[in-house]
Amino acid sequence: MYEFKYHRPATVRQAANLLVKNEDAKVIAGxxxxxxxxxxxxASPPHLVDLSHIEGLDTIEMKGRSLVIGATAKHASVATSPIVGEAIPALAELAGGIGDxxxxxxxxxxGSLANNDPTADYPAAVLALGATIVTNKRRLKAEEFFQGLFSTALENDEIITKVMFPLPKKAAYIKFRNQASRYALVGVFVAKRPSDVRVAVTGAGSDGVFRATAFEEALKKRFSHKVLDGVSASAEGLNSDLHGSAEYRAHLIGVLTRRAVEAATAK
Amino acid sequence: MAKISLIVNGNPVNANVDSRTLLVQFLRENLRLTGTHVGCDTSQCGACVVHLDGKAVKSCTTLAVMADGHEVRTIEGLAADGAPLHPMQEAFREHHGLQCGFCTPGMIMTAVDLVNRKGHDLSDHVIREELEGNLCRCTGYQNIVTSIAAGAKAMAKSA
Structure with a gap:
């Protein structure tokens, strides 16, 4: 590891100022x-700006009809939070299945969202639930936030402060783990929202998380795995590597979407 | 260099460290607490697990400066020198939960954290799921699982 200077700001404003002053600085939380x-x-950032001691940045609360999770809320906190468990149990389950x-x-x-790893779990939830990512500067819709592999709409001095999830009627997340790394080879988050149905896929796309619109269209008519007979995902634009071919991942998208819909309707 | 102050195994520690020092390096090289091991050095194997503010974390993926102002407990902090072993350590000894012993400090720190979170009556399934981040290349896990189940029960008695 190369040398760097460590900063521990007490507020988001201080953190943002540090990012403005030090162009190559990186934000760290977990x-x-x-x-x-x-x-x-x-990576060899000359400055690290640690957000983990900013008070109130990890708050989990209901605000109106939205579940609001602070940016530095840890996966363990989301997994065990009674508020999350009540509002969006699928999100609590997802958090409880990240890493170890x-x-x-x-x-x-x-951190997970800002990194936008193509096999990360949270991006699927944020995209399927139609969450809003709030930063120190603005509010971003999930679909404008994610911009391909490891890239997001975040500017250099922009910091995520919280994520607002509108409550779905039903939701579930199912992932098929790589047997060695335990990362999602493919993960599918299905959300039946008041106005529509969204199916978001992680792990499979060569450009990161994406929505499986063919499945969404079918499920809009009736939210049941039965309407998915004959619906399949295209292998185009999917990853092909030693862990699985694009065709295999496409097949998994179909299987996992069915399982996720079954899990969501069973709740 | 960065100045840090933290509590390690109940004792206050002040030090000047290079900011890139990992917590595990700091524990082993500065404080000579070599019970915490470096296995994979990539946050997968769990040989480096310690408790940070009472919660299991991988000290190979934590910077020492991030622990400034916090409390760390290592395997050495479970039982005082010469005192009887911690019930979880005793369970690993009793049930042959180790062979080479390299993963054991991490296994035990993870196990104690697991009991703190999920209580004393742990099914084999729960124990195996919770050991996702701790690798053992000798035992095949069978006796580790037995040890943790027994240690969890023993901790209830000693609490």
């Missing part, structure tokens, strides 16, 4: 993505 890549010298217990004690929702 550090479970950034520290490993710094160890590999794939020690990773969940450090990793944060804001």
């Amino acid at each position: 550090g479970h993505t950034l520290v490993p890549v710094m160890k590999q010298r794939l 217990p020690a990773v969940r004690h450090k990793g944060t929702i804001g």
